[in-house]
Amino acid sequence: MALNKLLRPGLIQLRVLDLDKTLNFYKNILGLDEVCRTSDGRVCLKTYDEFDHHSVTLRLADTAGFDYAAFKVDSPETLEEMKEKTIKFGYAVDEVPANSNQPGFGKRYGFTICTGHRFEIYCDVELAEKGPQIKNPDIWTTPPRGMRAIRLDHFLLYGPNIEEAERFCKEVFGMYSPEVCNLPDGKRLATWLTSSNKPHDFAFVEYDKPGKIHHIGFYLENWTDVGNAADWMAIHRLKRDIGPTRHAITRGQTIYFWEPSGNRIEVYSGGYTAYPDNPLRIWDSDMLWRGLFYYEGEMLPSFLEIVT
Amino acid sequence: MIFLGDMTLLKYDITVEDTGETFVCHENEFILNAMLRRGNGPISHGCCGGGCGVCKMRIVSGLVFIEKRMSAEHITREERENGIALLCCVKPRSDIVLTRVTTTHELQRANPLTAINGGALKL
Ligand code: FES
Numbered sequence: 001m002a003l004n005k006l007l008r009p010g011l012i013q014l015r016v017l018d019l020d021k022t023l024n025f026y027k028n029i030l031g032l033d034e035v036c037r038t039s040d041g042r043v044c045l046k047t048y049d050e051f052d053h054h055s056v057t058l059r060l061a062d063t064a065g066f067d068y069a070a071f072k073v074d075s076p077e078t079l080e081e082m083k084e085k086t087i088k089f090g091y092a093v094d095e096v097p098a099n100s101n102q103p104g105f106g107k108r109y110g111f112t113i114c115t116g117h118r119f120e121i122y123c124d125v126e127l128a129e130k131g132p133q134i135k136n137p138d139i140w141t142t143p144p145r146g147m148r149a150i151r152l153d154h155f156l157l158y159g160p161n162i163e164e165a166e167r168f169c170k171e172v173f174g175m176y177s178p179e180v181c182n183l184p185d186g187k188r189l190a191t192w193l194t195s196s197n198k199p200h201d202f203a204f205v206e207y208d209k210p211g212k213i214h215h216i217g218f219y220l221e222n223w224t225d226v227g228n229a230a231d232w233m234a235i236h237r238l239k240r241d242i243g244p245t246r247h248a249i250t251r252g253q254t255i256y257f258w259e260p261s262g263n264r265i266e267v268y269s270g271g272y273t274a275y276p277d278n279p280l281r282i283w284d285s286d287m288l289w290r291g292l293f294y295y296e297g298e299m300l301p302s303f304l305e306i307v308t
Numbered sequence: 309m310i311f312l313g314d315m316t317l318l319k320y321d322i323t324v325e326d327t328g329e330t331f332v333c334h335e336n337e338f339i340l341n342a343m344l345r346r347g348n349g350p351i352s353h354g355c356c357g358g359g360c361g362v363c364k365m366r367i368v369s370g371l372v373f374i375e376k377r378m379s380a381e382h383i384t385r386e387e388r389e390n391g392i393a394l395l396c397c398v399k400p401r402s403d404i405v406l407t408r409v410t411t412t413h414e415l416q417r418a419n420p421l422t423a424i425n426g427g428a429l430k431l
Pocket residue numbers: 262340353354355356357358359360361362363364394395396397
């Protein structure tokens with residue numbers, strides 16, 4: 001789907017408070033497959049429909065939240081080019097050697113942006129052993145489990161100075177914003193960014209505390225699967241934040257809930273097709289609730305303020 | 309087969325000092341779940357996973373069992389020793405009296421979200 005040289009968010013590492021319970025959620029309820037474990041006890045997972053080695057790594061820690069996200073780019077040339085541009089932009093870049101702390105991944109460059117989040121870029125990653133078929137392919141090899149997550153889709157990050165972060169993503173990553181939300185004084189409250197036709201690869205909300213994550217979004221096939229996900233939440237007594245409902249922003253059909261370590265998860269389907277030449281959609285902050293929860297049209301206090 | 313239901317479970321009274329409200333919590337139920345189920349108490353939202361810190365309160369009296377790990381970002385060792393806990397991680401082992409404490413969320417009132425949220429998060 002990528003239009004640009006940055007292909008997609010390919011990997012996210014999350015901190016969890018209870019590895020067994022949380023892993024059980026990701027595997028048996030969300031429906032991811034366990035790919036491998038690292039020597040320091042982290043667990044690598046992927047959806048049934050992803051080709052690359054893994055897309056989610058869970059790390060046991062004494063806090064929940066976001067360690068880092070890594071983005072796949074289209075070539076070694078782009079990788080070096082984006083590294084240089086990042087340094088020029090003013091962020092210090094370090095190098096993570098191939099096949100070190102993320103099995104199957106080639107060399108990664110990492111840096112921390114102004115919002116306090118560590119981003120990484122890479123161009124090489126091994127294909128998963130258990131990926132989708134490619135020769136006269138069936139739609140799956142083993143039946144998708146639980147909520148039947150198709151892919152790691154996007155995430156929403158909270159941190160300071162998202163105007164700079166947005167500029168970084170545009171200037172260095174070559175991304176564009178299909179949609180933004182502004183405060184009455186014209187300052188950005190939220191921005192959605194994509195490198196593809198997806199309405200967002202990730203989004204930012206302005207927040208005084210750095211390095212926070214609001215949610216991680218996984219893609220489902222359709223509205224029926226959003227309902228199926230709601231059934232799984234009810235059966236397993238997962239705490240739901242809101243949904244099933246519809247976003248006017250991105251147009252996704254969605255539910256937000258919390259996994260056992262308190263990281264908010266979104267399961268999401270649909271969404272419009274974004275193009276970089278489409279006009280920017282602008283939300284006033286007093287209309288944000290309608291943008292977020294189109295059916296309810298009203299505020300949900302827990303939604304904006306609770307982060308990990 | 310005879311179902312004894314929850315008759316075999318011990319039930320405790322949880323009292324919120326600030327409001328005088330009391331609700332029942334079973335021995336195998338997290339206090340926050342009981343609070344949300346009964347619809348009383350000062351907390352109406354939260355991750356229920358020990359990660360977000362919204363359900364932080366002080367246990368003024370009574371015994372609890374800490375069943376789940378509480379995020380170190382929201383509960384320091386010292387707070388823990390002083391009876392401050394995340395209610396979504398603890399189960400009662402006696403009647404309990406609770407009182408409100410300042411949470412990280414209330415400390416963040418200066419951020420722009422508060423303006424559009426109207427400071428309405430019920431904590
Ligand atoms: S509700 Fe999030 S820590 Fe208890």
